[in-house]
Amino acid sequence: MAGNLLHPLEIDVLSCNTWGMYGNDFPADDTSGGLLGEVEAAETALREAAERGRHGAVGADPAAYFAEVIAADQKVEPRDWMPEAYRATLIRQIAQHAHSEIIGMQPEGNWITRAPSLKRKAILLAKVQDEAGHGLYLYAAAETLGVSRDELVDLLLSGRQKYSSIFNYPTLSWADMGTIGWLVDGAAIVNQVPLCRCSYGPYARAMIRICKEESFHQRQGYEILYTLAHGTPAQREMAQESVNRWWYPSLAMFGPPDTDSTHSAQSMAWKIKRFSNDELRQRFVDMCVGQAEVLGLTLPDPALRWNDERGAYDFTQPDYAELMRVIKGAGPCNRQRMEHRRRAHREGAWVRAAAAAYAAKQANKKEQASKKEKVA
Amino acid sequence: MSEYSEPTGQPGGAPPAPLWEVFVRARRGLAHTHVGSLHAADAELALRNARDLYTRRQEGVSIWVLPAAAITASSPDEKDAFFDPAADKVYRHPTFYEVPEGAAHL
Numbered sequence: 001m002a003g004n005l006l007h008p009l010e011i012d013v014l015s016c017n018t019w020g021m022y023g024n025d026f027p028a029d030d031t032s033g034g035l036l037g038e039v040e041a042a043e044t045a046l047r048e049a050a051e052r053g054r055h056g057a058v059g060a061d062p063a064a065y066f067a068e069v070i071a072a073d074q075k076v077e078p079r080d081w082m083p084e085a086y087r088a089t090l091i092r093q094i095a096q097h098a099h100s101e102i103i104g105m106q107p108e109g110n111w112i113t114r115a116p117s118l119k120r121k122a123i124l125l126a127k128v129q130d131e132a133g134h135g136l137y138l139y140a141a142a143e144t145l146g147v148s149r150d151e152l153v154d155l156l157l158s159g160r161q162k163y164s165s166i167f168n169y170p171t172l173s174w175a176d177m178g179t180i181g182w183l184v185d186g187a188a189i190v191n192q193v194p195l196c197r198c199s200y201g202p203y204a205r206a207m208i209r210i211c212k213e214e215s216f217h218q219r220q221g222y223e224i225l226y227t228l229a230h231g232t233p234a235q236r237e238m239a240q241e242s243v244n245r246w247w248y249p250s251l252a253m254f255g256p257p258d259t260d261s262t263h264s265a266q267s268m269a270w271k272i273k274r275f276s277n278d279e280l281r282q283r284f285v286d287m288c289v290g291q292a293e294v295l296g297l298t299l300p301d302p303a304l305r306w307n308d309e310r311g312a313y314d315f316t317q318p319d320y321a322e323l324m325r326v327i328k329g330a331g332p333c334n335r336q337r338m339e340h341r342r343r344a345h346r347e348g349a350w351v352r353a354a355a356a357a358y359a360a361k362q363a364n365k366k367e368q369a370s371k372k373e374k375v376a
Numbered sequence: 377m378s379e380y381s382e383p384t385g386q387p388g389g390a391p392p393a394p395l396w397e398v399f400v401r402a403r404r405g406l407a408h409t410h411v412g413s414l415h416a417a418d419a420e421l422a423l424r425n426a427r428d429l430y431t432r433r434q435e436g437v438s439i440w441v442l443p444a445a446a447i448t449a450s451s452p453d454e455k456d457a458f459f460d461p462a463a464d465k466v467y468r469h470p471t472f473y474e475v476p477e478g479a480a481h482l
Contacts, residue, residue, distance in 0.1 A: 079451060126432075133429050140413050143395075149415055150392050206412075213433075352417075356393065359418035 035193050039211045042196035049074050075201035078144040086270055090200050091145050098138035099156045099163035103337050105131045107171040123220050134210045141202040157342055166253050168331030175228055175242035181221010183250040189214050190284045194274035229295045244300040252318040254281040285315045395444040396422040400436035408440050
């Protein structure tokens with residue numbers, strides 16, 4: 001991912017609060033943009049939209065005002081009037097995104113104790129911790145739409161809401177930690193960067209923060225694969241085998257083809273979504289080809305070739321029937337992931353109860369003390 | 377769902393932990409800025425959770441947490457009426473005044 005480096009940033013406080021905070025993470029000699037450049041641009045656009053402001057009243061027709069805000073590329077904020085379907089769509093999308101981050105800790109958690117060095121272990125821990133953080137930013141964004149955290153947790157645990165199908169695949173080798181970072185997080189970034197411009201303010205701001213952190217995830221994965229691909233023949237083979245297994249499930253992360261995608265058109269009109277599933281999938285493939293070459297690994301698609309006319313790579317589509325099966329619960333790890341999540345939640349119950357009891361006890365003590373003071 | 381019956385704060389379960397708004401001072405010389413929110417049983421836990429959630433990359437040198445319930449907000453519905461008094465007082469801005477030619481340091 002050379003070429004996607006972050007620009008050195010000026011300090012400015014009117015922002016999503018990530019502005020100026022990540023300037024030290026990357027060398028400053030590259031300003032060519034790329035995905036992180038797009039995140040920066042989205043953040044700039046958000047600031048500019050905020051500075052343009054909205055003159056004029058909400059007036060008697062809140063629906064017209066809402067349409068105006070969307071048309072002017074302004075952000076819709078939590079207490080604004082919004083169509084119920086807009087609210088419901090966002091809750092569904094943000095919640096499922098949050099669930100994916102929470103479940104997404106499991107495939108990598110599987111390798112923390114077996115990381116090949118202390119350095120890799122520390123990095124993997126940090127990455128899994130980031131994913132928990134991303135889940136929490138997103139739950140908080142969903143809560144601004146009027147759904148409670150407990151409802152959201154229940155929706156996941158009861159299986160009424162889904163998470164990304166990719167996390168239902170097992171992590172069989174250490175190389176999978178590399179491939180997940182490169183392909184799975186790479187696909188997630190391609191999906192998520194346009195969401196930094198989503199019309200709903202809290203979601204857009206959460207996505208800006210997440211995309212900046214996600215970039216470390218992708219690079220650490222790429223570095224693992226690069227190291228393996230340039231190691232012993234066995235390590236190289238492990239890396240290639242892992243890429244072979246993850247390539248098509250990663251392509252399926254972009255969802256069904258546009259012809260079958262049910263939510264797309266309205267989401268595009270509301271500027272929740274900016275590009276279609278197929279457009280994003282194509283962008284991902286075009287990025288990966290060069291990156292695979294640098295790794296010295298092969299993408300497992302004999303039909304993959306440059307199409308001069310389209311200015312893009314032709315590639316074999318993933319098996320969408322498999323995607324549907326995995327979404328419906330028949331993936332290799334669906335049951336295991338859900339059971340683990342439920343158990344973790346159950347086993348954490350005493351911690352939540354203890355924290356609440358302690359808070360109540362302290363509040364009570366304070367109250368008693370202030371009563372005594374008044375009497376004295 | 378029958379296979380899952382553990383209380384998670386739904387009626388009959390424990391009450392949900394209160395919501396806290398988190399403000400971070402990025403560095404000396406800057407004001408605390410709102411960065412997001414989280415749930416925690418009390419202020420001390422809210423502060424520790426805020427550290428783990430919002431300052432994993434040295435994003436701050438100081439954190440405030442406020443119970444969200446303690447915030448009083450002006451509603452966007454009242455936007456015009458509420459902020460009207462300032463709308464017709466352009467003379468509060470220096471650009472309102474004409475400075476005669478030749479007058480310096482104004």
